[in-house]
Amino acid sequence: MKFSWFEKISFGLLIAAWAIYGSHMLGDTLVHAEELKKPAYAVAMADAAPAKGGAAAVMENAMTMLASATPDKGAKLFKKCKSCHTVAKGGKNTVGPNLWDVVGRAKASAAGFKYSGALTDKGGDWSYADLDAFITSPKAFAKGTKMSFAGLKKAGDRAAMLVYLRSLSDSPKPLP
Ligand code: HEC
Structure with a gap:
């Protein structure tokens, strides 16, 4: 059987x-199998996050250090707050x-204290994450707050606090 050059090229292309x-299909199959075999992926991400040093990473850091x-x-560090x-x-x-029982307490709810609008407008309860954010930088969390305190920048200090x-x-409220 003889093929013309046109047929040869056509077959070749086909x-x-x-x-x-075929290799795409095979590739997909292999990659999917890989993903399933690697649940450690998420853990690797969490480990890598603090190294980047972004704001979210720093916050996450304090939360993961609570345990x-x-x-x-924290009691020693509270010297900074005692005044x-x-x-x-x-x-x-x-x-x-x-600050008795402040974890889980409704924000801006200590009886008889005149809070700023910045804090009363926040709403909700003091979760660990919100407290962490507030203590990191009161002004960043509640713009216009009366709490004139620069913030605890070290995640380990905040976790202790x-x-x-x-x-x-x-x-005491359960840890997250
Ligand atoms: C210079 C005084 C000052 C210092 C220092 C200070 N705070 Fe405050 N804090 C305030 C004031 C004032 C408020 C009320 C803020 C408002 O109404 O905006 C407040 C509010 C808070 C609240 C919210 C309580 C609630 O009832 O909603 C928490 C939690 C808190 N402070 C924790 C701390 C911690 C922890 C420290 C130490 C790391 C600290 N503060 C240091 C003055 C201070």
């Missing part, structure tokens, strides 16, 4: 097309509101 299509943070360290806050149950509001604040309660 075979090439099949080969490319290993100690209230004792404005009492922590005892039924303690007085001073420059700032009393959060577990300390958590301990100021008759029934």
Whole structure:
């Protein structure tokens, strides 16, 4: 059997097309199988995040450090807050509101304290994540807040502060 040059080229192209299509299919199959075999992917991402040092990464960092943070360290760091806050149950509001049982408490809800609109407008309860954001930079979290405090920049310090604040309660809220 003899083929013309045109037929040869046509067959050639057809075979090439099949080969490319086939390898795509095969490639897809292999890649899918790979993904399924690798649930460690998400963990690798989490590990990589702090290295980038973005704001979100820093916050996530403090949240992931909660389990290993100690209230004792937080109590020491609270020296920075003492000039404005009492922590005892039924303690007085001073420059700032009393912080007994603040974790999970409705924002801006200490009885008798005159909050700024910045905080009353926020709404919702103080979750660990919101407290973390507020303590990182009060002004960034609640623009116009009366709390004139620069913020705790180290994630480890904030984690310690959060577990300390958590301990100021008759029934501490579960860690996230
Ligand atoms: C210079 C005084 C000052 C310092 C220092 C300070 N705060 Fe405050 N804090 C305030 C004031 C004032 C408010 C009320 C803010 C408003 O109404 O905008 C406040 C509000 C808060 C709230 C919200 C409470 C609520 O009832 O909604 C938390 C939580 C808090 N402070 C934690 C801290 C922590 C933790 C520190 C130390 C790392 C600290 N503060 C340091 C003055 C201060």
